[in-house]
Amino acid sequence: MSLDCLFHRLSSTKRKLDDLNDDVDDALSDLVSVRMRKDYSSHAVNSSNGDGDDSSDLSLLSDVVSRVSNSDLSSRPQNPDLHFFVRMISQGNTLVFHANSDDTVKSLHERIQVITGIPVFEQRLIYKGKQLQWEQSLADCLIENDAGLNLVGRMRSTEYPITWQIVNELVWSICSLCRGETVCSARDVTTRISDFLALASKDDSEAAKAHIQIFMSSSAPTALVMLYLSPHKGNQKCAEDCIKRFLSPSCNNLPKFVYMHCFPILLEFCKLLNRGNGGFGVDSLYVSCRSALGSLLETIGDRGGHGCYEYSKSSIAVQELFPFVSELAKTLSKDLEVSRTSKLSLGPSEDIVRDFKAFLLPLQLAIKEKVGPEGPISLPFCEANYNQPCYSEEIGFLHVTFVDLLQKMKDCLDKLVGNPLPKAVEIGHIGASQYLAILKELYGISKLYLGAKEKFWTILRERKVVVCSLITRYAKRGEDHDWLLKHKEVTDFEARRHLVMLMFPEIKDEYDELHEMLIDRSHLLAESFEYIGRADPDSLHGGLFMEFKNEEATGPGVLREWFSLVSQAIFNPENALFVACPNDRRRFFPNPVCGLCLPAASKVDPLHLQYFSFCGRVIALALMHKVQVGVVFDRLFYLQLAGKDVTLEDIRDADPYLYNSCKKILEMDPKLVDSDALGLTFVSEANELGSIKVVELCTGGKNITINSMNRGEYVNLLIQYRFVRSISEQVAYFAQGFSDILLDPTQRKFFFQSLEPEDFDWMVHGSDRALCIDDWKEHTEYHGYKETDPLILWFWKAVREMSEDQRQVLLFFWTSVKHLPIEGFGGLASKLYIYKASESHERLPSSHTCFYRLCIPPYKSMEALRCAFNIVTKEDYGYSFGTW
Known part of the structure; x- marks a missing residue:
């Protein structure tokens, strides 16, 4: 029997059997619900092939229609004085009953058995949280008109009876409004929504989860969507206001700990609204619900497995989220095509890209979890090659999406070649502003497929100029740019500098957020140390306000002067903090605790390590304020800040004499070395505050003679001792001070790893060319x-x-x-x-x-x-x- 026939038959039955009006309306509501739910689990990519298999739904509805049409009026109570509802929790249906107050609960159970086929002994009727006893009358149970009862199996009580009551009353009110009745108003619906959210927000997260489950079990989301689609005046606005209260957390309406459990509610809203509007996704409320669901997915993902994150990674969720990925991918593809073929001001919107990213993540995680151990996926994909079931359809579709969007992005980038950022872009190019975000998602997909990563990076390398222009124009603070910083071959100095500068806080304009300093020029270094070295790191993130004692001048110019003067003092050899390289007096590295033939070690000052922390803060602050201080770090210092190994070639400028000596040892004739002509063992002499001492480079080093086989090890140990171990504490304190200024202190190593040493030289020192x-x-x-x-x-x-x-x-x-x-x-x-x-x-x-x-x-x-x-x-x- 077709859906249209069912509608006609139900309408006819309604006209003929006025006494069964409530049952028919209930069946009509069920039918509308089924139409909205119909075959949504099938993927959007196949939705154009048909409406799916409705046989099970039609069979169920046929039984309902037959029951209503064939009901025996004589079996119904005469002059009933009660009208109430029985909600079947397991099936999600609601039965409408007319009865007398003196009817027993047992008689009600028997009527339910006739209608549902559920044996009486399996039934439990719950009203206001308590189970009704067979021998009681409805009057004894205080059943009132329009009351809501719950039918469950072998359940004696419920933990949240008031919530059940409110939600059941909500559903009943919505059904009344959908029928056009005036017994309820839109205010009743909004009031009950407020009451429900107040109860859900009353306890802890686990309790909130239970309240949400009651809301879902009662099909309240379905009822709200039915109200939204209802033709009666005012219903749509009422439903829209109620639904929107679930779309974002707020202090008053929906606390965050409740919102974190709303994933199934938002998913249900999206499914029903999309189907209710023909599956085209053009309804504004649907778009809002989809964006809210995407935002919640991102929030859940950021929490690292808390809340309902496990749900978002389950196979059921992946299958339910996949239609959104398909829908958004198609929209994104069309928008990129528009961006390529029309004016530059057109292109993908930020909302579409953000939603695509949010829904794509669970799918990527699920595929990676299933096939990740096997390595990148080789196409054509064969599920038989894997030990557990995989998402073969999703894997194929995602690869097709990757190829399509990558080609579209390639065409869009090619359009910018030769004129990367024309005037139209400078005043606001919506399309180009989203290119980096789209490329980031494509990079994530490329890691799943064999050969895809190579193809992706080849396209970006060939369009390096355009990519760098997009980075310097559109990369923003707070976004994830690690994927670009890890691939320096597609960036230039300006792009890398822009990206690492985003790791610093944004300088504030408000005076009350600036860190104030009043410094005496005659005690510049000591007082600067007190203001910067001993300050709470957070107080330095807003910026600096600088003033010299007994001088009226203030502002950025004075701050730039202070940076220049304090940096000059920090790297002044007289302060014994840093040592200049003999071959390049602009280059500095920390003064070792003990060194060879150095006039003084930095530890002569009891605060020397705290001063290195202060130095790290000053250099980071200078970068943050975009002030070049005119110094350059030696390569061996830079490499240690980046967490990299120091080799012989890296000490060339720091100690030319030792460099040349080690080179000779490594290049010397093996026979001469083995003859012990050098007379060397695994030891080193160190000058610590004028006292010469011998240090073993390894255990028993005094007794190990250098030969042609171990000379490489000797050179390496000597370098590590002289230029790594001897300054390890200074480097660590400097690094800590530098980290204090970053938005994320854990990013310090990555900051230096993201730059070439020359990049950092240019950022700190500035131009070394003569003024033009x-x-x-x-x-x-x-x-x-x-x-x-x-x-x-x-x-x-x-x-x-x-x-x-x-x-x-x-x-x-x-x-x-x-x-x-x-x-x-x-x-x-x-x-x-x-x-x-x-x-x-x-x-x-x-x-x-x-x-x-x-x-x-x-x-x-x-x-x-x-x-x-x-x-x-x-x-x-x-x-x-x-x-x-």
């Missing part, structure tokens, strides 16, 4: 003067006549920037400005370093201007005070 006058002029603007004014022409001529040191002092006087970024003047936070000063031409130039402003009085001649700038470019003048 043309670049300087190109990034300078004028206020009060014109570029062609004689004074401006005189100024640039005077700058060209200056020595490089004078230009450096002028730059510092103008901006408090001592070392330019690697990009030159274009890498500064803003352009530079020359203002016409209101002071007399007899005054010297002044500056506002916070705003990169140089104020020049209207000098009458080139000679007068040259004399003025000869004064301000003297080092003891330009570096002697804080400008603002």
Whole structure:
């Protein structure tokens, strides 16, 4: 019998049997519910092939129709004074009864047996949490009109009777509204939803889970969707408001610990709404429910297995979530095609990409769990090759999705080649802004299939320029960029710098969130240590506010000056913290606790280790504030911060003498080495505060002679002792200080591993090229003067006549920037400005370093201007005070 025939037959029966009105309406409601539920478990990819097998549903409904149509009116109570409902927990159906108050509970059980076929001895009727006894009358049980009873099997009580009552009343109210009756109002529904959520939020997480199960067992989600699809006025708005209360956690309506258990409710909403709207996913409430379900999946995944995460990984959940993956993948594919063929402002939305990511994760986890031990999946996939059942259909579909989306992304990236980020993108390119997120998901899928990863990275390597442009434009703080940082072959310096800078906190603009410092220049290092080294790390995350004692100037310019001065003090050899490399005096590594022929060890200061922690914080803060301090770390220091091994080649700059000696030992004729011509054993001499001592490089090293077979081991142990073990504590404290400034301290090693040593040099030191006058002029603007004014022409001529040191002092006087970024003047936070000063031409130039402003009085001649700038470019003048 078809669905349409059932509807006609039920409608006809309703007209003929007015006394059975309630039973018929109930059957109609069941039929609507079945239509919404029909065959949803079949995958969306096959939904276009037919409506599925309705035979079981039709058989059930046929029995209901026959029961209603063939009912014997004479068997019904005469002049009944009670009208109530019996909810069958196991089947999810509700029976409507008319009875007299003096009827016994046993007679009610017998009527239930006639209708359902359930033996009387298997039935238990629960009302308000208590089991009704056979010998009692309905009056004895205090059964009232419109009461809700629950039919269960061999159950004597329930832990949450009030919840059962509220949910049953909710379902009854919804059914009344769907029938167009005025006995209930939308307010009754919203009130009962509020009451339910209040009860669910009353106890702990486990209790909340039990309340949610009652809500599901009573088919309340189905009833709400029925109300939403109801044609009666006001029903849709009422249902939408109620459903939306489950879509996100809030302090008042839905606490987070309750929300974490709402996975099955949200899933049911999505399934029913999607089917109820023809399966096209265009209904706005459906889209909201789908996004909420995706957000909950992400939240569950972040909790690492808590809540209902196990449910999201089960085979049932994977099969239920797969239609969403299919639907979103198709939408994403269409959006990428639009992005490729139309204007750049069109493309995938953030919501679609986020939902795709959320629903894809459980599917990836399930496939990886099933076939992961076997390694990447080889296609065509053969389930017989695996020891346990696999998701063969899902595996095939996911690979097809990967190939399709990767090709679409390839085409979209190719469209940007040659003009990666045109003007349309700069003002907001929705499509391009999601490209990185899509590529990240495709990378995750590629790890599942043999050869897919290689194909993925080949495409990105061939489009490296575009990928890097997307990174510098759209990569944001708080997102996962590890997958890019681990593959440096597809990034350049600017892209890597941008990504690691996102590991630092964002500098705050609010004054009350800044860490204040008031420092005496005459005690710069000691007072800076007190303010930075002893501060709580969290207090440094908002930014710094710097002021020198007895000076009015404040702001970013003064802060840049402080960074320059404190860094100069930290790396000053007189403070014995760091040692400069003999071959490159810009490069530094920690002063060893004990070293060979070093004048002093860093541990002469009892606070030396705390000072290394302070140094790590200062360098990290300088990076965070984008200030180049003009120093470079030696390679062996950088490698240890990155958690990597130090080899002979890495000590070339730190100790050229030892490097050359070790090279000779390794390259010497084996026979000469074996003849003990070197006279060496596995020991090393160390100078600790003027005292020479012999240290064994290994157990019994004094008695082990170096020969051609063990000389490599000797060189390695010697390097480890001199440049790893001797500074291990200093490196550890520096690393801890650096980690304190990162958003995630555990990312410190990965921070350094993500960069090339040269990258870090450029970030900390800045450009080591001479200042380019043309670049300087190109990034300078004028206020009060014109570029062609004689004074401006005189100024640039005077700058060209200056020595490089004078230009450096002028730059510092103008901006408090001592070392330019690697990009030159274009890498500064803003352009530079020359203002016409209101002071007399007899005054010297002044500056506002916070705003990169140089104020020049209207000098009458080139000679007068040259004399003025000869004064301000003297080092003891330009570096002697804080400008603002």
